[in-house]
Amino acid sequence: MxxxxxxxxxxxxxxxxxxxxxxxxxxxxxxxxxxxxxxxxxxxxxxxxxxxxxxxxxxxxxxxxxxxxxxxxxxxxxxxxxxxxxxxxxxxxxxxxxxxxxxxxxxxxxxxxxxxxxxxxxxxxxxxxxxxxxxxxxxxxxxxxxxxxxxxxxxxxxxxxxxxxxxxxxxxxxxxxxxxxxxxxxxxxxxxxxxxxxxxxxxxxxxxxxxxxxxxxxxxxxxxxxxxxxxxxxxxxRQSLDESLLAMSRLSEVVGRTRSAHVRRVADLACAVGHQLGLDAAGIRDVERTALLHDVGQLGLSEPLRGGATLYAGDGEQAEMAQAVTRILGETPQLARLLPLVTQVGTPFRRTREFGEHIPLPSRIVRVANAWDDITEGARSPRAQEVALERLHLGLGYDYDPEVVAALERTLSAG
Structure with a gap:
């Protein structure tokens, strides 16, 4: 009951x-x-x-x-x-x-x-x-x-x-x-x-x-x-802002730049990982909003990515997407606070150790959740999950935060 x-x-x-x-x-x-x-x-x-x-x-x-x-x-x-x-x-x-x-x-x-x-x-x-x-x-x-x-x-x-x-x-x-x-x-x-x-x-x-x-x-x-x-x-x-974010998050899907429901899956998984990491309500809200906007930068690409997966984006494409995100979010005062969170999703984890660059936790969480969905393409079979975890472990400490990947594994184990 x-x-x-x-x-x-x-x-x-x-x-x-x-x-x-x-x-x-x-x-x-x-x-x-x-x-x-x-x-x-x-x-x-x-x-x-x-x-x-x-x-x-x-x-x-x-x-x-x-x-x-x-x-x-x-x-x-x-x-x-x-x-x-x-x-x-x-x-x-x-x-x-x-x-x-x-x-x-x-x-x-x-x-x-x-x-x-x-x-x-x-x-x-x-x-x-x-x-x-x-x-x-x-x-x-x-x-x-x-x-x-x-x-x-x-x-x-x-x-x-x-x-x-x-x-x-x-x-x-x-x-x-x-x-x-x-x-x-x-x-x-x-x-x-x-x-x-x-x-x-x-x-x-x-x-x-x-x-x-x-x-x-x-x-x-x-x-x-x-x-x-x-x-x-x-x-x-706040409700109006959330509705605007939801509508904006679907733009890349509507124009065919990303797979259907990819953004929603990434947002749901990222929030679940955030709960595993002990984030409070405000932190979870930042994670969800970052996830909803993480693919908006694809609207600024001259050529679409293969399968709409940012996992395969090169440095030049990452720079293009970051510029597009800045143009889209930077002009809106209500969304400007999310700009550093969204742009840092494309930053590999190694830069924190090599250059002392600060990557916000919401960005690190969304980066892992996005990579997971790019690899699995929404599939839930044991084989798809095994392959995705192998790929993430290959980039552990280099592309992805080990702590976040561990939280992802706990989330998957919990169902």
């Missing part, structure tokens, strides 16, 4: 238990509660995918506000932790169902980790009672300094947020087979920024509720919305 589906199953069990234990009365249906439910449902319509993760900050912020707010202060009927958790669970489910009806996919593992993180915050804020007071009761008590109360609410929200990210990372680790350190490293950056913004907004909504009422949600969710739009723009830019 998929780990994400298992986590979702745990969330369903806990949510169902909360629904059974819940006791929702009419005085609890306040404008603030209705606004929070509405915001959660809307938030589930606009999740964000980044670094193969799905987060929903516009769901989490109002949900945390509902969990941490002094509910029942005016009516005198304070909902239990189970009741609050049931409302959040049903709101998330309704939001997920609406998203499916609208034709959007719902990632079960992400939804499960999101709800379980909120459950942790609910347990800390409303489920644990000391001297008859929960954390929410204590935070809003008259004798407690507002700053101290805010700190307590923030801590509960932070622990729940950390629980969500840990569960999400474990699901990614079990499902993708990547190193846990690399998965955690992907959290650094935009995901961290928007997660911190979301966790901080929940307690702010709760603290502002006694003064602003239901208006606290739309007013204080604005910072999360601004961060969300900024990160979404960044994600869109």
């Amino acid at each position: 998929r780990p994400g589906l298992t986590l979702f199953g745990v969330a369903v069990l806990l949510g169902s238990m909360a629904a059974v234990q819940a006791d929702i009365t009419e005085p609890m249906v306040t404008p603030f509660a209705v606004a929070a439910v509405f915001a959660i449902v809307i938030g589930e319509q606009v999740p964000m995918q980044f670094s193969q993760r799905v987060i929903a900050p516009l769901t989490t912020a109002p949900a945390l506000g509902l969990i941490l707010a002094p509910l029942g202060a005016s009516s005198g009927e304070v909902p239990s932790a189970w009741t609050v958790l049931a409302v959040i669970w049903l709101s998330i489910l309704v939001g997920g169902l609406v998203a499916r009806v609208r034709g959007r996919s719902v990632v079960e593992g992400s939804l499960g980790s999101r709800f379980l993180g909120m459950a942790v915050t609910t347990a800390l804020a409303r489920g644990v009672s000391v001297d008859g007071q929960t954390l929410v009761d204590w935070a809003f008590a008259a004798h407690v300094h507002p700053a101290l109360g805010a700190l307590g609410l923030m801590l509960a929200a932070l622990i729940g947020g950390l629980a969500e990210r840990v569960l999400d990372n474990v699901v990614a680790w079990l499902g993708q087979g990547q190193r846990l350190a690399h998965i955690v490293a992907a959290e650094v950056g935009p995901i961290t920024g928007i997660s911190v913004s979301t966790v901080a907004t929940g307690p702010l909504i709760a603290l502002a509720t006694p003064v602003l009422g239901w208006a606290a949600i739309p007013l204080l969710i604005v910072p999360v919305l601004v961060t969300y739009l900024s990160v979404r723009r960044l994600v869109s830019t």
Whole structure:
């Protein structure tokens, strides 16, 4: 069973238990509660995918506000932790169902980790009672300094947020087979920024509720919305760049300069070798982009190479291809960073020892993966692989990095 589906199953069990234990009365249906439910449902319509993760900050912020707010202060009927958790669970489910009806996919593992993180915050804020007071009761008590109360609410929200990210990372680790350190490293950056913004907004909504009422949600969710739009723009830019790279990578195939699917095979193999060498997500991205562009230089050749295989290119042809790559990539600011990686694919490994020339690891990986596919021509028979390995070993330390070739062999052995 998929780990994400298992986590979702745990969330369903806990949510169902909360629904059974819940006791929702009419005085609890306040404008603030209705606004929070509405915001959660809307938030589930606009999740964000980044670094193969799905987060929903516009769901989490109002949900945390509902969990941490002094509910029942005016009516005198304070909902239990189970009741609050049931409302959040049903709101998330309704939001997920609406998203499916609208034709959007719902990632079960992400939804499960999101709800379980909120459950942790609910347990800390409303489920644990000391001297008859929960954390929410204590935070809003008259004798407690507002700053101290805010700190307590923030801590509960932070622990729940950390629980969500840990569960999400474990699901990614079990499902993708990547190193846990690399998965955690992907959290650094935009995901961290928007997660911190979301966790901080929940307690702010709760603290502002006694003064602003239901208006606290739309007013204080604005910072999360601004961060969300900024990160979404960044994600869109990266996706556009990846789509452009994919289209550019196929040019040499379309004009008949390389074999069909050669570039894609090289990219897949190079990424697998990169994983074997312990590259993180950013390193794998560089390897994939270098592989996608490694044959673009063939567009500048006056005569096509035999079989489109750069393995058989002479020094003059290598120079022509390097010049073509410079002309194509050098004029585009978004691609200029990849220029040294792509041009160095044609550099033999011996130059690092003979001249002290630095050849980036992505270039060395793609050089080996490209040679492998040039020799096998996409064949997977044991004989084809044996011949290819013999050819690579003949150039070991001269044309190819021994460490990369060893990683290739481990990749092939792993299937």
